[in-house]
Amino acid sequence: MTALQNALANAEAQIGREVGVSNWITVDQAMIDSFADATHDQQWIHTDPERAAAESPFGTTIAHGFLTLSLASRFAYDCFETLEGQVMSVNYGLNKLRFLNPVKAGSRVRGRFVLKEIKARNERELLRTNILTIEIEGEETPALVAEWLGLAVFQD
Template identity: 70%
Template sequence: MTPLQAAVAEAETQIGTEVGVSNWITVDQKMIDEFAKTTFDEQWIHVDPVRAAAETPFGGSIAHGFLTLSLASRFAYDCFGMLPRQVMGINYGFNKLRFLTPVRAGARLRGRFTLQNVSARSETDMLRENLLTIDIEGHDRPALIAEWLGLAVFAPK
């Protein structure tokens, strides 16, 4: 059995189960401001906490949805290591993505991963589909949910 075949067989036993929970990350105003500058999205609901507190139902500034989503890579690093003979992991995209709850400046987030499907795509690539839930500490509803696709690329034989 090749390392890829072994990885697929092992992962198949985990379908439907939570396979990782990350550490918490604080999304503070500095992070939001830096993301706004980097992406040229400096809408006041993100970068003006005083105005956002006065003029929105959020009670202050909120993180960009894409900032929240961009933390998915950090959460994955917390949860997944390299498999035997795996040479890299590649973000393959999303099937579905929903932003459910605004993330206030100062909130703490973590990612939870539930394996939904796995398959060998080629002789070197394993495709994993995880349901990613990004939790907001102290909230019942998550910030977002997404079906995230990732490739585990293995060294050729």
């Protein structure tokens, strides 16, 4: 049995199960400002704490939705080990994504992964579909829920 076949067989037993919960990350104003600079999205609800406190329905600045989503890669590092024979992982995209709750500056978030599907694309690639929920500490409604696809690439 190849390393890919072995990984596929092991993962199939986990379909429908939670496969990882990441560490918490604090989304502070400095992170939000850095993301705003990198993406050229300087909307005041993200970057102006005084105005956001006075005028926004959130009472403070909030993280960009795409900032929250971008933390998925960090969460994956916490939750997934390199499989035997795997040489890299590649972000393959999203099938579904919903931003459900804004992340206020100073909040802590973490990722929770449930394996939805796994299949071999060819003799070198496994395509994993995970349901990613990014939770906000102390909030009932998560920041987002996404169906995230990733490729595990194996050596020849």
